[in-house]
Amino acid sequence: MTFLSNILIEKEKEVKILKEQYQQQNYRNIKQEKSMYQTFMESSTMNIIAEIKRASPSKGEINVEVNPVEQAEQYATYGANAISVLTDTPFFKGSIEDLRVVRNTVDLPILCKDFIIEEIQINRAKDYGANVVLLIAAALPKQRLKELFDYAYSIDLEVLLEVHNETELMIALEIGAKIIGINNRDLKTFTVDLSVTQELAKLVNRNDILLIGESGIRNREDVEKMMEAGVRGVLVGETLMRSENLKETLKDLKIEFK
Numbered sequence: 001m002t003f004l005s006n007i008l009i010e011k012e013k014e015v016k017i018l019k020e021q022y023q024q025q026n027y028r029n030i031k032q033e034k035s036m037y038q039t040f041m042e043s044s045t046m047n048i049i050a051e052i053k054r055a056s057p058s059k060g061e062i063n064v065e066v067n068p069v070e071q072a073e074q075y076a077t078y079g080a081n082a083i084s085v086l087t088d089t090p091f092f093k094g095s096i097e098d099l100r101v102v103r104n105t106v107d108l109p110i111l112c113k114d115f116i117i118e119e120i121q122i123n124r125a126k127d128y129g130a131n132v133v134l135l136i137a138a139a140l141p142k143q144r145l146k147e148l149f150d151y152a153y154s155i156d157l158e159v160l161l162e163v164h165n166e167t168e169l170m171i172a173l174e175i176g177a178k179i180i181g182i183n184n185r186d187l188k189t190f191t192v193d194l195s196v197t198q199e200l201a202k203l204v205n206r207n208d209i210l211l212i213g214e215s216g217i218r219n220r221e222d223v224e225k226m227m228e229a230g231v232r233g234v235l236v237g238e239t240l241m242r243s244e245n246l247k248e249t250l251k252d253l254k255i256e257f258k
């Protein structure tokens, strides 16, 4: 049994309850003037997706007591281009409420980072103010991924489609993903290796695909590696959640494209 299969079992239980209890909310949903795809493609500096990550299966507690409003304010002030909110509770100690308060704080694009297996989770992400949802290629068969991908776009959400190997990358391309996240973390072993992005990015010979390097990015040198690999955005969690000087940390990561 892998971590991913464990979490998917938990998600099935969560979705069952959601289906019984969730009623559409009328929270604020900000329609961005430009999509995250468009903004990131036009930017002259590396795009930082700064994550609200209280805890994780690989690291345990990271910053459980974080105030998501203050963290998001600082992310926005110091140059983050989007905010990712980990909304899973059992494994990451986040919540959909974290997403709602972040939405009420910043106008940046917000990524709902969860393990999505059903449309109802996408509806809830939108209700609470997300602009982008995560779909994980390793979590679902291709046909189901495509259905959820199409559903998200049909309700005006963008999709960050996450891959970790060549097979998943080809599936993402076949589905028509425009934003592909290459996760440096193996969800089965938790090993983090930036060469995953470096190798997979070489296989994407298309300049209309927005590549995001995910996980294990600690400093400017790592961002430079990601930039050389061809990514236009990086998703950074732990480094920012542990930072004691977000102004300096974000400045360090935000490099100019050559």
Ligand SMILES: O=C(O)c1ccccc1NCC(=O)[C@H](O)[C@H](O)COP(=O)(O)O
Pocket: 003, 051, 053, 056, 057, 058, 059, 183, 185, 187, 190, 214, 215, 216, 217, 235, 236, 237, 238, 239
């Ligand atoms: O972070 C984990 O331990 C983890 C384990 C299993 C599935 C997902 C996991 N993390 C979610 C993420 O994708 C990361 O939070 C994100 O890429 C940022 O990573 P990092 O900068 O290394 O915190």
